[in-house]
Ligand SMILES: NC(=O)C1=CN([C@@H]2O[C@H](COP(=O)(O)OP(=O)(O)OC[C@H]3O[C@@H](n4cnc5c(N)ncnc54)[C@H](OP(=O)(O)O)[C@@H]3O)[C@@H](O)[C@H]2O)C=CC1
């Protein structure tokens with residue numbers, strides 16, 4: 001049994017969650033403690049008690065701890081990557097890449113701990129000096145989804161600790177293994193008891209406790225729009241700080257002048273890699289008339305060569321969907337798109353077993369053409385390997401279609417025209433814009449986040465993360 005970490009001790013829960021391998025549902029990865037609300041309360045109490053001392057810890061102390069955590073994660077990339085692929089279903093190279101990203105994130109924020117900002121400036125009044133500094137926010141509640149089981153926890157935990165906050169971390173129920181492994185590394189890192197707490201348990205129990213306890217000063221959440229709205233309502237009601245990263249319906253525009261190979265590679269990567277389970281996935285391909293048919297034919301050819309199989313097997317391109325619920329949602333949307341008039345030109349087949357006969361949640365990547373902007377497939381996030389194609393008359397029409405969505409996380413364009421690329425970067429209503437690149441798979445040292453219904457609050461990652469994890473103080477001194 002893998003236990004919760006509360007106030008520096010490993011505690012049994014009040015229930016157990018079974019972690020199952022989606023590539024082979026006979027494979028039980030482990031049993032993980034499930035906290036109840038009282039145990040979540042214990043963690044919040046521990047973090048609250050630890051905060052005054054930790055918020056005054058030196059930059060050197062924080063650097064040493066975060067840097068050592070990053071070093072261990074990087075050294076164990078193969079083992080942690082295997083665990084991640086086994087519990088979440090992304091392929092082994094993708095999973096190892098995610099672990100490396102997590103290690104790099106800890107090292108990046110270790111460096112940030114040594115670079116505190118601040119200003120010293122004269123007042124408008126004579127003889128008065130002004131200092132503008134940043135201080136830790138307090139105890140932060142971090143709620144993470146299943147699709148990036150170590151990178152998303154890393155990009156919330158590392159900045160929180162770097163800037164002197166204490167943490168209560170609630171990972172997604174589906175992927176407790178990577179979260180527990182990360183917590184175990186943190187438990188040996190030299191952090192004082194209570195500074196970092198792992199509380200595995202149900203969203204409706206542990207998650208809700210974090211939203212409603214007045215001692216949690218700030219909540220950082222990544223997940224669905226529906227849960228994000230609950231976070232917003234609860235935090236607003238008690239005037240706590242919050243930050244939301246939610247869904248996307250990310251467009252990739254392909255113009256007549258695009259390099260066909262570049263466009264197809266970017267679309268296949270961002271639509272289908274990681275089984276399409278990325279909020280940055282390109283799920284709407286907006287293709288101008290002159291290249292449409294050639295592009296669709298090239299996509300189909302490339303997709304037919306993709307190997308859907310066990311996530312940990314060498315040569316697998318696409319692993320399984322994460323669980324039966326998500327698989328059901330993916331299949332429902334394929335059906336809805338067809339019923340609305342879309343044409344399934346490739347994939348969309350449920351495979352009960354992989355090549356070795358193991359039962360899993362396999363689905364061949366699906367491409368749906370002849371769709372229109374008002375169809376549900378073009379308005380709602382599927383979160384699976386399901387991509388639609390929209391036909392556009394010209395660049396201006398393509399740009400309008402790209403922006404015609406309630407979301408605004410990422411947007412891409414494939415073109416050889418500097419003029420169109422520049423115009424697209426300027427006029428896309430998305431938080432992140434990519435030219436001749438996949439919309440998914442972003443850097444760890446620059447801001448991450450979106451506009452409209454995708455995100456709320458300050459950006460995550462890079463130096464901009466300070467906006468969320470610190471609060472500004474302005475101090476005046478009469479000389
Ligand atoms: N933008 C993104 O990165 C992601 C988007 N999604 C979208 O969300 C859909 C559903 O996925 P799902 O995992 O159910 O997403 P959720 O939003 O339900 O889960 C995200 C996190 O929130 C927790 N949570 C759930 N309910 C509450 C609550 N009432 N209060 C506080 N925390 C809560 C979950 O805990 P628990 O796991 O215990 O339920 C999990 O840790 C997907 O199909 C996809 O469309 C999903 C994952 C990531």
Ligand SMILES: O=C(O)CCC(=O)C(=O)O
Nearest residue numbers: 277278279280440441442
């Ligand atoms: O595409 C990426 O690199 C990150 C995606 C992500 O954060 C998500 O899907 O939640």
